[in-house]
Amino acid sequence: METCKTVAKLREHIAGLRRQGFSVGLVPTMGFLHAGHMALVAQAAREADRVIVSIFVNPTQFGDPSDLENYPRDTERDLAMLRDAGVEAVFLPSVEDIYPQGAETIVETMRLANVLHGEVREGHFRGVATVVAKLFNIVQPDLACFGEKDYQQLQVIRQMVKDLHFPLRIIGCPTVREADGLALSSRNVRLSPEDRLAALVLNQALDRAEEMCGNGATVEELLAEVTAVIQAEPRSHLRAVDVTEAITLRPVSGKPAGPLALMISAEFGDVLLIDQREISP
Ligand code: PAF
Secondary structure, eight states, X not given: OEEEXXXXXXXXXXXXXXXXXXXXXXXXXXXXXXXXXXXXXXXXXXXXXXXXXXXXXXXXXXXXXXXXXXXXXXXXXXXXXXXXXXXXXXXXXOHHHHSOTTOOOOOOOTTGGGSTHHHHSTTHHHHHHHHHHHHHHHHOOSEEEEETTSHHHHHHHHHHHHHTTOOSEEEEEOOOBOTTSOBOOGXXXXXXXXXXXXXXXXXXXXXXXXXXXXXXXXXXXXXXXXHHHHHTSXXXXXXXXXXXXXXXXXXXXXXXXXXXXXXXXXXXXXXXXXXXXXXXO
């Protein structure tokens, strides 16, 4: 497995793969890998001849400097996992590589970035779109894999790819959960045992909403129930709950006519978790 710390080295390596006629799949990550990331790698390996994984904790998508500082990192462990999974190359750029001095270009999906979780995490999706656009330009992959857990992020990226005519395929992969239902996230290691247990309420609220939606509930009833379920857990601090039209994330009310996106963000201690699901009437 090749470890590329600069844009130039990665580009040279990818040029070699292209000369051999290989297709390339990209899995962008911020490291501290878990089974959810490895499912993205496995999906990319099924769809492309060679898989490139980027590990970059992107400063521009963090609002709170302490959240960026506390983001868990373990590059040696990540590299071992990727080597075992048969990854072709890992891109480990520095902040200066991705954001050279004087850089002033940003990418923003104007509406999608600023609804829902974008309202509580100001600038977050601008940071995501900007770094992902840079990664797409650097790697020029045939396809890229992203988790459906970050549902809004996935829609932002799909929209950006469409708007900017990036010639690649975006593959959304199902959320991977622990046996007890907690969605895998690199942030989970920072939860105390009590908060880890309390955080199960996220999946329970999604289950409850999915059941109610299947039984004909209105959007308002879903919102009220999810809010009540989360607030009944004393260790949770609900930051946002939203129900929108799936994919477009446009507002919706009353009896839904088609699939909905349900998104929750809540803090447990000082750890912000999100969980989201597409549900259908
Ligand atoms: O989902 C993530 O880990 C990040 O938001 C991403 C897509 C790697 C961009 O930094």
